[in-house]
Amino acid sequence: xxxxxxxxxxxxxxxARGGPERRTQIVELASGDEERNASWANSRxxxxxxxxIRRADDLAAVVAFFEARNGRLHxxxxxxxxxxxxxxxxGAPSPMDQAIGTGDSTTTAFQLVKHYASGAxxxxxxxxxxxxxxxxxxxxxxxxxxxxxxxxxxxxxxxSSAPGAGxxxxxxxxxxxxxxxxxxxxxxxxxxxxxxxxxxxxxxELRR
Numbered sequence: 151x152x153x154x155x156x157x158x159x160x161x162x163x164x165x166a167r168g169g170p171e172r173r174t175q176i177v178e179l180a181s182g183d184e185e186r187n188a189s190w191a192n193s194r195x196x197x198x199x200x201x202x203i204r205r206a207d208d209l210a211a212v213v214a215f216f217e218a219r220n221g222r223l224h225x226x227x228x229x230x231x232x233x234x235x236x237x238x239x240x241g242a243p244s245p246m247d248q249a250i251g252t253g254d255s256t257t258t259a260f261q262l263v264k265h266y267a268s269g270a271x272x273x274x275x276x277x278x279x280x281x282x283x284x285x286x287x288x289x290x291x292x293x294x295x296x297x298x299x300x301x302x303x304x305x306x307x308x309x310s311s312a313p314g315a316g317x318x319x320x321x322x323x324x325x326x327x328x329x330x331x332x333x334x335x336x337x338x339x340x341x342x343x344x345x346x347x348x349x350x351x352x353x354x355e356l357r358r
Contacts, residue, residue, distance in 0.1 A: 151223050151225075153224065153356075155227065157226070157326060158215060158226060158353075159211050159212075159215065160229055162202035162203060162212060163228060163229050164202060165202030165203075165204070166199040166202050166231075166353075168196050168197030168198055168353070169230075170193035170194070171193060171194055171196055172190055174186055175189055192275070192357065194357060195230065195327055196354055196355070197230070197353040198351060198352050198353070203348060209348065219330070221333070222330055224330070226329065227328065227329075228329045228353060230326075234324055234326070235324050243284060243286060243324060244286070245286035245293045245294075245322045246320045248262070248263060249265070252318055253315055253318075253319060254312070254313075254315050255313075255314055258308055259308045260306070261276055262276070262277040262305040262307060262325075263277055264277055264325075276305065277325045278303075278305040278358070279326040279327065279328050280302050280326075281323065281324040281325060282302045284322075284324040285321060285322070286323065289313060290318050291318075291320075297309060307321065328355065329353040329355050330353065330354060331354075332353060332354040333350075333351075336348055
């Protein structure tokens with residue numbers, strides 16, 4: 151199997167449904183109380199892109215995309231229109247959006263991440279598929295236009311020389327979600343007008 155660095159059609163993904171899911175085990179005690187345990191440390195995203203199909207040409211594009219990925223075999227990029235930036239969806243990425251590390255005069259590679267915070271709690275998500283040409287980097291609030299490179303297939307930022315000790319490293323970017331089809335079959339219904347439709351086209355996020 152392989153990962154294809156190609157993005158699912160944007161005009162169809164814009165109409166998709168889905169988002170993050172978690173796995174929690176809940177045991178109800180005899181007293182009526184309950185105990186909860188998180189089976190997954192990280193969330194995993196699911197989508198259904200059938201809702202984005204509006205024309206016969208959209209259906210043909212999805213079938214071609216599905217065949218080129220060999221069904222569930224190969225992964226690909228997907229744009230989650232509700233969560234595809236280091237900032238709010240309505241904003242423009244800034245090099246100060248997300249803290250990705252602190253310099254120690256030795257480390258030269260840092261993983262892009264996005265932090266989700268509410269109250270005193272937060273969760274950090276590794277970003278593996280940044281969009282080429284959108285990544286911006288800053289040291290201590292000062293943008294660094296050069297001296298670094300980014301691997302857009304893994305989300306790793308590498309500096310030509312290690313950032314100094316105590317230097318706050320931040321980044322801004324757009325990103326895709328690595329996914330695969332979650333079915334090896336497309337159940338196409340051909341209506342009397344020969345437009346065709348698909349009830350469900352599930353996608354599942356790929357995790358490392």
